Amino acid sequence: MTAPKLELRSAYKRFGTNTIVHGLNLSVAVGETLCLIGESGCGKSVSMKLAAALLPPTSGEVLWDGERVDDLSAAEFRRRRMKFGYLFQGAALFDSMTVFENVAFGPRQLHAADGPALAALVAARIREVGLPEHVMHRKPAGLSGGQRKRVGLARALALDPDVMLYDEPTTGLDPVMSDVINELILRVAASRDDDPRPDRPPVTSIVVTHDMHTVRRVADRVVMLRPAPNLAPHESQVLFDGRVEDLFVSDDPAVGPFVRGEAGEKLRELAA
Ligand SMILES: Nc1ncnc2c1ncn2[C@@H]1O[C@H](COP(=O)(O)OP(=O)(O)OP(=O)(O)O)[C@@H](O)[C@H]1O
Numbered sequence: 001m002t003a004p005k006l007e008l009r010s011a012y013k014r015f016g017t018n019t020i021v022h023g024l025n026l027s028v029a030v031g032e033t034l035c036l037i038g039e040s041g042c043g044k045s046v047s048m049k050l051a052a053a054l055l056p057p058t059s060g061e062v063l064w065d066g067e068r069v070d071d072l073s074a075a076e077f078r079r080r081r082m083k084f085g086y087l088f089q090g091a092a093l094f095d096s097m098t099v100f101e102n103v104a105f106g107p108r109q110l111h112a113a114d115g116p117a118l119a120a121l122v123a124a125r126i127r128e129v130g131l132p133e134h135v136m137h138r139k140p141a142g143l144s145g146g147q148r149k150r151v152g153l154a155r156a157l158a159l160d161p162d163v164m165l166y167d168e169p170t171t172g173l174d175p176v177m178s179d180v181i182n183e184l185i186l187r188v189a190a191s192r193d194d195d196p197r198p199d200r201p202p203v204t205s206i207v208v209t210h211d212m213h214t215v216r217r218v219a220d221r222v223v224m225l226r227p228a229p230n231l232a233p234h235e236s237q238v239l240f241d242g243r244v245e246d247l248f249v250s251d252d253p254a255v256g257p258f259v260r261g262e263a264g265e266k267l268r269e270l271a272a
Helices: 044-051 074-081 099-111 115-128 133-137 145-157 175-190 212-218 256-260 264-271
Strands: 006-015 018-028 033-037 059-064 084-087 163-167 204-208 221-225 238-242
Touching: 006 044, 018 044, 018 238, 033 044, 033 212, 044 163, 044 204, 084 145, 099 115, 099 133, 099 145, 115 133, 115 145, 145 175, 163 175, 175 204, 175 212, 204 212
Parallel strands: 033 204, 033 221, 084 163, 163 204
Antiparallel strands: 006 018, 006 059, 221 238
């Protein structure tokens, strides 16, 4: 059996005295799209960053393709890390550069790409995310939120990632633009499905989101976390781990009302 693409084993993350991630076991299969959901501040982004080795766990293990990240040589770690693409909040574009320069930045740095080949690559990625080519000459500050997100995605795709990480990709977008982003997440996830080359495995994705339309549209699997504080040592931080169909009909009082947006218990807590 193929090892999971990304895996956390008994991972803890503490910032000072605050425990944010509590003994988390989480694996994402090759080619899977996992949505991470849960109430604000419960540690979704931190968990995703642990899995991507953007943050070190306080204790526990992080594995990529079944190998402990700590056991990889620095060169091998860098090689694999280059195959991760990120679309984080605000799209984190360089505002002083044009869209072209933003998308070209990674290939220039990593493969010393230049000239017509680089221009063709950037144009192709811009087209893939549904932006007109003239946007390439503009600065990100002059673009709408949805356009900025798509430039961020084009920039991530320019490095041909094996793993895509999305942190609240539709936050702040109108429903139609949100659906455009959902469609692009699906397209990226399926982009290598018919590619038989062994060096181009199916794209694996993690999507941290509060947007239940996104969950319904893109998730192969959903993991719902709860906040780590107040958990007993043996208690799991995972409230739900399963298929989307089962999530929305869950009769667990901590899961069903949350995903259906029902305020009942929360209102009682606020009134207490
Ligand atoms: N580098 C850091 N240093 C200190 N605390 C941090 C750091 N990163 C995250 N935290 C804290 O960890 C907690 C969980 O953060 P995280 O961003 O993972 O939550 P989340 O579930 O993604 O929340 P939201 O849905 O609101 O984005 C927050 O209280 C946050 O302040």
